[in-house]
Amino acid sequence: MIDVPEEFVHSTVDREGEEGAVWLAELPHLIEELLGRWRCAPDGAVVHGGVGVIVPVRRGPGEGAVLKVSFPHPGNVHEPDAFVAWGGRGAVLLHERDDERFAMLLERARSTTLAEVEDGDEVAAVAGRLNRRLAVPAPPGLPRLREQADAWEARLREDAGRLPHAMPPRVLHAAVDTVRELGPEQPDVLVHGDLHARNILRAEREPWLAVDPKGYAGDPAYDGGTLLKSRALTLLGADDLRGAADRVLDVFAEAAELDRERVRRWAQLHAVQAAFWGRRHGFRVARGGPRLDALTEFAERLAGSLTEGR
Structure with missing residues (x-):
């Protein structure tokens, strides 16, 4: 029987309460059932993200894959639909899906993420090139x-007040x-929706592949703000915050072949929303105390630096 990581157990119960506890109790049995149905054998330690577990598996001699099972949540509904539309173009391949159980059998990538690359320009360029390829x-x-x-708009006005x-x-x-x-007039283009550096993995079939999409239709420039948020901690010590943020967006926009001004505007909106999110919920790296205050104030400064005319 698969052992579910304790950290994932605690975070799920804290977030979902009794419903999460019931789902976790059934999760090992669900994983065993899926392994049998899709003829897979465990092949490594179970890891986890924020809302799901990932089990490395073997489907046959030498063929590696991963079984991903997520807690049922509206934000995960269209993840397999995005993978189907991409067909492995810039993202991991989808081998099997069980939408009722929020489960997928996916191509295995490496554990190294783009966030581990030290060259900030390379991070932004890789994300931009993937953004362009995923825009189908x-x-x-x-x-x-x-x-x-x-x-x-309603949330912005409520939070501001x-x-x-x-x-x-x-x-x-x-x-x-x-x-x-920009909000009401957006193209019907597939958008990852959460294209940050931790959701881009080293791989064998291609140098980098995207994982964990939200699966939206909209403006590809939207994900420029998603990327910048993921780079925020690397900008904390910047002497010129606007210049450092501009560099990330410039490299991303050029690689993605997107209008630089649209990318900046979406990024500014993301920063404002992030500042208010921190006030309401905290951040993954800080739920309270001086650290949260510092990060929230930084998000506000970043939003100001990205505002046209400042």
Whole structure:
């Protein structure tokens, strides 16, 4: 029987409560059932992300894969749909799927992530090139980012009025303008939705492959902000925050062949949303205390530095 990592058990119960505990109790049996159905054998230690476990497996002589089982959540529904649309082009291949159980059998990549690369320009360039390759026509049925525009604006206005923050009105107005001007009119292009450096893995078939997509339809420039958020900790000590952030976005936009101004505007919106998210929920690397305060204030400074005219 598969052993579920204790850290994953605790984080799932903390987040999901009794429902999470019930799902975790059944998870080892579910994994065994899937291994048998898809004729796989365990081939390494179980690892985990935020909402799912990953079991390295062998499907046959020398053929490695991974079994991924996620806690049932709306954010995971369209992950296999994105993999099907890409067909291995810039992302890991999907071998099998069980949507009812939020389970997939996927191509195995290496454990090395793009986040481990020290050259910041290379990180942004690799992410940009992948972004361009993943920008294929979106299949029907995917959630459209344009449909979230009204909710984004409502949340921005509510947070600005209810949460303590130090962002000037011009920064908040710029974020709202982006939602109003770029939000409703977006192409029907498949967007990863969470294309940060930890979701890009070294691989054998291609140098780098994307994992863990949200599977949205929308503006490919949206993921420029996702990448910048993932690079935020590397910018903390920058003497020129605007220059350092601009460098990430410039390299990404050029590699992705995207309009630089659209990338900047989406990134500014992401930074404002991240600042408010920190006030409401904390961050993965800091849930409270001085560390959270410092990171939230940094997100506010980053949002200000990305605002046109500053």
